[in-house]
Amino acid sequence: MQGFNILGINGSIRANSSSHAVMQEVIKNFSTNTKFTLFEHLADIPSFDGSDTDPEQVADFKSQIKRADAIVICTPEYAFGVPGALKNALDWTVGSGDFMNKPVALITASSHGEKGHEALQHILTALAAKLDTSTTLLISFVRAKVKEGCVTDAPTIELIKRLSQHLLNTTGNL
Numbered sequence: 001m002q003g004f005n006i007l008g009i010n011g012s013i014r015a016n017s018s019s020h021a022v023m024q025e026v027i028k029n030f031s032t033n034t035k036f037t038l039f040e041h042l043a044d045i046p047s048f049d050g051s052d053t054d055p056e057q058v059a060d061f062k063s064q065i066k067r068a069d070a071i072v073i074c075t076p077e078y079a080f081g082v083p084g085a086l087k088n089a090l091d092w093t094v095g096s097g098d099f100m101n102k103p104v105a106l107i108t109a110s111s112h113g114e115k116g117h118e119a120l121q122h123i124l125t126a127l128a129a130k131l132d133t134s135t136t137l138l139i140s141f142v143r144a145k146v147k148e149g150c151v152t153d154a155p156t157i158e159l160i161k162r163l164s165q166h167l168l169n170t171t172g173n174l
């Protein structure tokens with residue numbers, strides 16, 4: 001399976017974030033024929049206000065989702081939930097169906113992360129995204145598994161590899 005267009009969304013906008021390191025490990029699993037784009041403008045998306053007209057940054061976010069064959073979300077849990085910037089961006093897509101039937105891999109990389117992981121699965125289900133247990137991964141104690149911007153924990157590297165492969169299989173079977 002080749003030639004997919006995959007969009008990565010990092011739920012942490014912190015410099016040197018662990019989620020960024022995990023995303024880099026995900027990218028390693030895609031062949032050079034796969035075009036991987038990292039969306040790096042979550043912080044620029046205005047607060048969702050229910051308006052009918054999308055601000056420019058929102059229109060760009062939505063069009064990148066639309067164009068993608070599959071999405072990878074990698075995020076920490078903040079205050080037992082989904083980071084505000086990520087939740088806000090996803091709220092803009094509720095009415096538009098941009099995620100409908102879109103294969104999504106969800107990685108929560110956090111100190112613990114269970115609640116944020118579960119909450120995000122509910123949100124993605126509400127958006128009608130396509131995900132299942134083989135395309136979701138919870139990486140707890142992430143700070144101990146990442147060093148200098150790289151994932152160093154061998155079992156975690158293997159789990160990320162399997163998840164990436166499942167995402168490609170799901171995308172190829174659509």
Ligand SMILES: Cc1cc2nc3c(=O)[nH]c(=O)nc-3n(C[C@H](O)[C@H](O)[C@H](O)COP(=O)(O)O)c2cc1C
Nearest residue numbers: 012014017018019076077078079080110111112113
């Ligand atoms: C404001 C804040 C709230 C946090 N809340 C949680 C939490 O509820 N659960 C958890 O597992 N980790 C929590 N953490 C710890 C993060 O999981 C940890 O710092 C992680 O490395 C952050 O991800 P990042 O490095 O990708 O930014 C919190 C961290 C911050 C800064």
